[in-house]
Amino acid sequence: MGGNVLSEAQRDKSVPVSGLVSRQVVLRSRPDGKVTESCFEFREVPIAGPADGEVLVRNLWLSIDPSVRVRLGADPVPGYLPPFAIGDSLIGLAIGEILESRSPQFAVGDIVTHIHGYRDLAVIATEGATLAGVGALTKVDASVHPPETYLGVLGSSGLTAYVGLLEVATLADGDDVWVSAAAGAVGSIAAQMAKARGHRVIGSAGSDAKVAYLLERLKLDGAFDYHTDDLLGALEEHAPGGIDVYFDNVGGRQLEAAISHLKPHGRVALSGAVSEYDTVETAYGPRNMFQVVSKSLTLRGFRSGAYNHLWDAMREELGGYLRDGRLHFEQTVFEGLEDAPSAVVAMLNGRNYGKTLCRV
Ligand SMILES: NC(=O)c1ccc[n+]([C@@H]2O[C@H](COP(=O)([O-])OP(=O)(O)OC[C@H]3O[C@@H](n4cnc5c(N)ncnc54)[C@H](OP(=O)(O)O)[C@@H]3O)[C@@H](O)[C@H]2O)c1
Numbered sequence: 001m002g003g004n005v006l007s008e009a010q011r012d013k014s015v016p017v018s019g020l021v022s023r024q025v026v027l028r029s030r031p032d033g034k035v036t037e038s039c040f041e042f043r044e045v046p047i048a049g050p051a052d053g054e055v056l057v058r059n060l061w062l063s064i065d066p067s068v069r070v071r072l073g074a075d076p077v078p079g080y081l082p083p084f085a086i087g088d089s090l091i092g093l094a095i096g097e098i099l100e101s102r103s104p105q106f107a108v109g110d111i112v113t114h115i116h117g118y119r120d121l122a123v124i125a126t127e128g129a130t131l132a133g134v135g136a137l138t139k140v141d142a143s144v145h146p147p148e149t150y151l152g153v154l155g156s157s158g159l160t161a162y163v164g165l166l167e168v169a170t171l172a173d174g175d176d177v178w179v180s181a182a183a184g185a186v187g188s189i190a191a192q193m194a195k196a197r198g199h200r201v202i203g204s205a206g207s208d209a210k211v212a213y214l215l216e217r218l219k220l221d222g223a224f225d226y227h228t229d230d231l232l233g234a235l236e237e238h239a240p241g242g243i244d245v246y247f248d249n250v251g252g253r254q255l256e257a258a259i260s261h262l263k264p265h266g267r268v269a270l271s272g273a274v275s276e277y278d279t280v281e282t283a284y285g286p287r288n289m290f291q292v293v294s295k296s297l298t299l300r301g302f303r304s305g306a307y308n309h310l311w312d313a314m315r316e317e318l319g320g321y322l323r324d325g326r327l328h329f330e331q332t333v334f335e336g337l338e339d340a341p342s343a344v345v346a347m348l349n350g351r352n353y354g355k356t357l358c359r360v
Helices: 147-151 156-168 185-196 208-217 231-238 252-261 290-294 304-323 337-348
Strands: 020-027 040-047 054-063 094-101 111-114 121-125 176-179 200-205 222-225 243-248 262-270 298-301 331-335 355-359
Touching: 020 121, 020 337, 040 121, 040 337, 054 111, 054 147, 054 337, 094 121, 094 147, 111 121, 111 147, 147 355, 156 185, 156 243, 156 262, 156 304, 176 185, 185 200, 185 243, 185 304, 200 208, 200 231, 208 222, 222 231, 231 252, 243 252, 252 262, 252 290, 331 337, 337 355
Parallel strands: 176 200, 176 243, 200 222, 243 262, 262 298, 331 355
Antiparallel strands: 020 040, 054 094, 054 121, 054 355, 094 111
């Protein structure tokens, strides 16, 4: 039994928990260009048992999100969470089991989502901080869906897809939709949700294998590899006549192509810009901004954490699609906390389908 596992006596709430050690992923050095595993190291941090209003959680699953890469850089991004300092333990969305509770709201054995990822054990205040609005300590019903589902399709990825399509892009009957990074977590949900609502949907991704996955597994109406030199040609081939909605996960050249291919009054939900996270190069910006004016386009960025009132609506709709088989949700799982750095690197390099997770 490792030092991080509670003894039977410690599981009994009458025995105070002491001598606990939390193993954590720490930022060792900032990436110079693409992030590598050597940017991270592990640290064992002694932690005290929970005080009043706190719970002790053993993490089961870590959510591996592109946004963690933004915080590895030295320069703050205005409006976003601050960079990690060298030597900081990373944080991120996670799901775990309560081992000890000093809060009347939570009981031993509850399964909870929170933001103290990238570690095995965490003491968490019940009224603690969130990650840009998401990840407040929240109990989930893991008897209906497996716990890790609440990090993916019924978690932040699902909420981002739901909000982006409905609230931000104001998806309307008959809209033709393009989703980028469509084989990833947010993209695969957004694309299938739009399909389930009866739209014509095309997707882009970074390899032939992913294009085949989008067509054969996700049943999209068209798909292409964004590495083509002729993005506009690919769009014209797969969405002749234009698109009404572009769900943008990547920014850069694909955003520029979308602006050119959108129909008048088209809408863009700017969910993320992963093409510019894992690099030190200057980001590629659209050179065709006048078309935003000429075609009366709407480009709107959003953070799903500002839409916490939509969790139930999202889970009802996407949970329904999961149950009736209209939504296929892939997970790319890395085993053990030791593999969390490799999971970050792999996901940013496209070696994932659907949600990237680390099973602790
Ligand atoms: N606004 C919000 O509240 C919110 C919340 C969660 C996530 N997001 C954003 O949503 C986007 C997708 O996140 P996710 O968690 O679903 O990750 P994901 O799509 O599962 O994984 C990231 C994907 O990015 C693609 N990628 C990497 N480099 C790229 C490049 N240079 N150009 C184009 N694509 C590239 C890779 O797919 P390929 O193999 O296809 O290249 C990779 O699989 C990210 O931008 C993220 O920041 C936003």
